Amino acid sequence: MTKTWLIYALGGGWGHLNRALSLGRIAVNQRKVEIITNSPYAKHIHNQGCLLHSIPHYTGFAATCLQVQEILLNTDYDCLIVDTFPRGLGGELVDILPRLHSIPRILIHRDINPRYVIEKDLRSFVVKNFQAVIVPGEGKDLPLGDLPGVIHTAPWLVRNAGELLDKKTVRSHILRVDDTQKIILVCAAGQASELALFSQLTLKLHQTFPECAVRILTPHSPQDELKDLWVFHHPGIECLAAADVIVGGAGYNTVYECAAVGVPLVALPLARLYDRQHKRVSRSYAVKNIQEVLTTVNQLLQTRQPANKPPIPTYTNGAIAAVHHIINYEL
Template identity: 50%
Template sequence: MRQLNTSSNTWLIYALGGGWGHLNRAIALGRIASRNRPVKILTNTPYGRYIEKFLPETNCQIFAISSTADFETTCTQVQQILRETDYQCLIVDTFPRGLGGELASILPELKTSLRVLIHRDINPEYVKVKSLHRFVADCFDLVLVPGEGVEVPLANLPCVQHTNPWLIRSAWELPIRQDVEDILRLNPLDRNSKVVLVLASGTAEELSFYGELTSILSQSWENVAVRCLSAEKPDKCPENLWVFHWPAMECLQVADVVVGSGGYNTIYECQALRIPLVAFAWPRLYDRQRVRVQRLVSANYEAGLAQSRLVLADSLETAIAAVCSELNLPVSKRCRPGYDFVNGAFSAVFAIELCCNFTK
């Protein structure tokens, strides 16, 4: 049996990738794990700089690699950190070989570290081309599927464990409604107004699209408050409608309907809180947003979960129509926020701890 490093109980989380998903997933896990050990997160997302002031409360140390660094520089820095940092457990988010393949040569060297893969859904063609079934079986001790279903490409590996989705907040941590209304600059005297939240992230083109959508929605109804949550103000978004708050999950409970992407965070946060979501499945090299949305639409339908309404949109027109349909529902059929969800990050931490203890 392989012996783990006993000089350190640190967990190091590899969370490279350009969007919010990798970083938020790492923090969701790390903030819970850090109650019993140091946690370090390696990231290169450009969004990292927007949440620096919030990082102390996560109790995680961030290793930030510049999002503008070239391929070779990024790979070299990652390998240097992995070789020079003392840790008991390496947790790799989504990309078993690393975002640029930089982990392929170094993972076999880490003989005294537990190696865990966070298996978010990923393009099966990538899995096939890179022979990831064999690679993951050889290089990882544990594979955690964070709520992505049983049809993910590596689900048949014997070391796989499934959890509920990993969320950046548990139900008891969410702020009260009045505080959220203050964050969003909603009129406290107009409690009868409905609220539409547009969660904007992605490419410059996608941000501009969300900005235009926010503007159109704000002009469509008199008794509806529209806000756009984004790290940067999207083009075409009116200044008075733009808000940045992290984590966005804290704001969702006041929404009558959310418009956003089919990405991991948006989908599972809305599902957890039972907030209706109009989702766009943006094209990504590795993330199958359309597959995620369609899987959950089918699952909700089969389970009769009308309170977890999820609609796939493919244009401004279909999104506006879906929002309108949701807002026009009678009171008896509207969704109400739910706070009985289970945060899978807790069971993920427990699974890793068990694996660490078993391998010692």
């Protein structure tokens, strides 16, 4: 009988859900995969063969915690995988985890604010309640990175290099750009409240670089004057791979997807309660304001090779190794 993995992936943006899908789509060849999510973007994606327990993002805090507990207590699964928050986003896993004596529990340790780790005494909690900790490409300088038996993989990506759509197809059919133009792609993958900032950036880039094709990648419909520049496609990594320069935040997906496909990222670190984008931004071209965005984009465009001869991405998808590691903990 096929075993079932249940992945806890609560969080308001793309990151938690995309990491869960990156892992789940590889695992579905050997396991049944179910994902708990409250991402507002869940309705915009293909579930990659995974079953989604989708809690509406507008559900209240207490009601969300109760729904999570009901799913955990009333679903049959053989392994629980928790992304980022060992206690749960609202502490709702504290009373549940000790009851799962016979079920392997795996923590996915993305970088997290060390103040939260100290306040909630997460070190002792993780040691007591999880059999393994996997770091998905975030390096070793993490609050829980020195716990015994931590496993490090390359970043998890929702597409392997060989699965990416042909760049010429993406340029013409998705981004709607001809072969002669360089593409500046604004990746508005964060919270819906940040769309105004990225819309302003898009408009300024469009005005400053009229010779380029500027596009804004977001599931949210932007203001009317940007309608012709608006694109939405999932997985976004396929659009990133076809661009010449990316402008965005410094979230997990944006940073590691740009690095994987070899396209420079001009990143504005955005404030988050738990995620330290200011730390991750060092992997990109870090900027502080719109003027620095324009200056850096201009410099990168001067050195970027012609768009019609892009390099073919080659990278390691850490989700593949992670699946093997988790299977080993089931045995």
